[in-house]
Amino acid sequence: VLISSDGVHQQYFAQRGARADYRAGIRGLPWKPRDQMRAWQLNALNAVLRHARRDVPFYADRIPDDDLESLDDLASLPILTRDEALRAGAQLHSRAISQRSTVDLQTGGTTGSPLSVRATLSAIERHYAAFTRFREWIGIPDRARVVAFGGKSSIGDGPPWVRVPGTGAALVCAADGLNGDSIDGYLNALAEFTPDIIDGYPSSLLPLARRLKSHVHGRIRPTAVITSGDALTPFARRQIEEAFSCPVFDHYGAAEMVAFITECRAGSYHVNDDYGVVEIVRDGRAALPGESGEIVATGLLNEAMPLIRYATGDIAVPGTTHCPCGRTFPTIERIMGRADEGLFAPDGHMVGRLDVMLRGVSTVMEARIIQDAPDHVTLEAVALDTIDPLEAATIMTELRQRLGPSIKADLVRVKRIPRTPSGRYRPVQGLTTPPGIRMVPDSKTRVPA
Numbered sequence: 001v002l003i004s005s006d007g008v009h010q011q012y013f014a015q016r017g018a019r020a021d022y023r024a025g026i027r028g029l030p031w032k033p034r035d036q037m038r039a040w041q042l043n044a045l046n047a048v049l050r051h052a053r054r055d056v057p058f059y060a061d062r063i064p065d066d067d068l069e070s071l072d073d074l075a076s077l078p079i080l081t082r083d084e085a086l087r088a089g090a091q092l093h094s095r096a097i098s099q100r101s102t103v104d105l106q107t108g109g110t111t112g113s114p115l116s117v118r119a120t121l122s123a124i125e126r127h128y129a130a131f132t133r134f135r136e137w138i139g140i141p142d143r144a145r146v147v148a149f150g151g152k153s154s155i156g157d158g159p160p161w162v163r164v165p166g167t168g169a170a171l172v173c174a175a176d177g178l179n180g181d182s183i184d185g186y187l188n189a190l191a192e193f194t195p196d197i198i199d200g201y202p203s204s205l206l207p208l209a210r211r212l213k214s215h216v217h218g219r220i221r222p223t224a225v226i227t228s229g230d231a232l233t234p235f236a237r238r239q240i241e242e243a244f245s246c247p248v249f250d251h252y253g254a255a256e257m258v259a260f261i262t263e264c265r266a267g268s269y270h271v272n273d274d275y276g277v278v279e280i281v282r283d284g285r286a287a288l289p290g291e292s293g294e295i296v297a298t299g300l301l302n303e304a305m306p307l308i309r310y311a312t313g314d315i316a317v318p319g320t321t322h323c324p325c326g327r328t329f330p331t332i333e334r335i336m337g338r339a340d341e342g343l344f345a346p347d348g349h350m351v352g353r354l355d356v357m358l359r360g361v362s363t364v365m366e367a368r369i370i371q372d373a374p375d376h377v378t379l380e381a382v383a384l385d386t387i388d389p390l391e392a393a394t395i396m397t398e399l400r401q402r403l404g405p406s407i408k409a410d411l412v413r414v415k416r417i418p419r420t421p422s423g424r425y426r427p428v429q430g431l432t433t434p435p436g437i438r439m440v441p442d443s444k445t446r447v448p449a
C-alpha cells in the first residue's frame with residue numbers, strides 16, 4: 001500500500017526535490033529525548049486536530065473543542081475505519097486547501113475498493129524526506145543505483161523494466177510481469193544493471209531469490225535490499241539475504257500517509273514519530289508489549305485530508321526495548337501484515353503466513369494458498385519445470401502439520417499468480433472468518449495473539 005507502489009518514478013526523482021532545509025530539520029528528531037519528542041508530537045497533533053475541526057466537514061462534530069492535554073487523550077477520539085473513510089468521500093477534504101496544490105493518490109491494497117487519498121504536494125515532499133532519512137539510516141548514498149519493483153502504472157505499457165536517469169540511476173521493474181517464463185529475463189536485466197540496492201515487495205523478491213539460489217545469473221551483489229508492502233516473514237528475509245548476500249531492511253508505510261515505520265541497522269523497527277502518531281490497538285485499548293494489535297494511526301503530514309485514528313487493518317506487536325542504535329523513536333517488535341490475509345485451521349486458530357512451507361523445496365518458486373472451505377485449501381504453485389514429487393509431498397506434510405490432519409488440500413501447478421494493479425499478491429486467501437476475530441469498527445477489536 002506504499003506510495004512507492006504506484007509512484008516509484010516519483011520516489012526516486014522527488015526525493016531530490018525534497019527541500020534540503022526540511023530534510024536537515026528532521027534528521028535529528030530520532031535522537032531527541034523521549035519527553036521532548038512526545039511534547040513535539042502533541043503539539044503537531046493538536047495542530048492537526050484544530051485544522052480538522054475547523055476546515056474538514058467530516059470532523060466538525062467528531063473532535064472536542066479543546067486541545068488534547070496529553071498524547072494518551074488521543075485514545076478518547078473515535079477510530080476511523082476504511083469503510084467510513086470511503087463513505088465520507090469529499091467530506092474528508094479540507095476546505096482550506098486549494099485543489100491545485102494537491103494530488104489524489106489511489107491506495108493499492110490487496111483487498112477492498114481503493115481509497116482515494118488527497119494529499120498536498122508538500123506532504124508528499126515530506127514523505128520523501130522521511131524516506132530519504134531512512135536511506136541515510138541504513139547507509140545508502142544518494143547516488144546509489146536502484147532497482148525498484150512497482151505496479152504496472154509505474155512503468156506504463158512498454159517492456160517489463162525501464163531505466164530511469166536520475167541522481168542515482170534506477171531500473172524500474174513491473175512486479176506483475178514476474179512469472180515462471182519471465183523470471184530469468186528479470187534476473188539477467190538485474191545482473192546487467194548491477195544495482196547497489198534492490199527495492200521491492202517480499203512477494204516479488206522471494207521468487208527472484210529462490211531462483212537465484214538454484215541458478216547462476218551473473219553477478220547481482222547489491223549492498224542492501226529494501227522491502228515493503230507485504231509482511232516480511234523471517235523465512236523470506238533469510239532467503240533474500242542469502243540469495244543476494246546482503247542485509248534486508250524492511251519498512252512499513254501506507255499511501256494513506258498515516259504511519260512510517262523503518263528498520264535501522266541494529267535490526268529494530270522504529271516508529272517515525274514526526275510522520276504520524278501510531279497506536280497499536282487491541283480490544284479497544286493499547287496493546288501491551290509483546291501483544292499483537294491493529295495499527296491505528298494519525299497522520300501528521302497531510303493537511304488536505306487529515307486521517308485521525310485511521311484503522312489500517314495491519315497487525316503489529318509493540319516493542320519493549322530501547323534500540324542499541326541510540327534512536328529514541330519507539331520500537332515495534334514485529335509487523336505481521338494484514339489481519340485478513342491469515343489462514344485459519346478448521347478449529348479456528350490462525351496459522352499465519354505459510355511461505356515457510358517452501359523451506360527445503362527448490363522446484364517451486366512461489367505459491368499461494370486459497371482456503372475455499374474451513375477444511376479445504378488449494379495450493380497454487382509456480383514452477384519452472386515440473387514440481388518434484390518428493391517436494392510436493394514435503395509441502396503437503398508441512399501444510400497438514402500447520403492446519404491439522406483434518407484439512408484436505410490440492411496442489412495445482414499454475415503459470416503465474418495474478419498480481420493486483422499495484423503489483424502485489426495475497427499469498428494466503430482465507431475465505432472463512434474465524435470465530436472471535438473481528439477488526440476495529442467498534443471498540444471490541446479482537447486480533448489473533
Ligand SMILES: [Zn+2]
Nearest residue numbers: 264268323325
Ligand atoms: Zn535502532
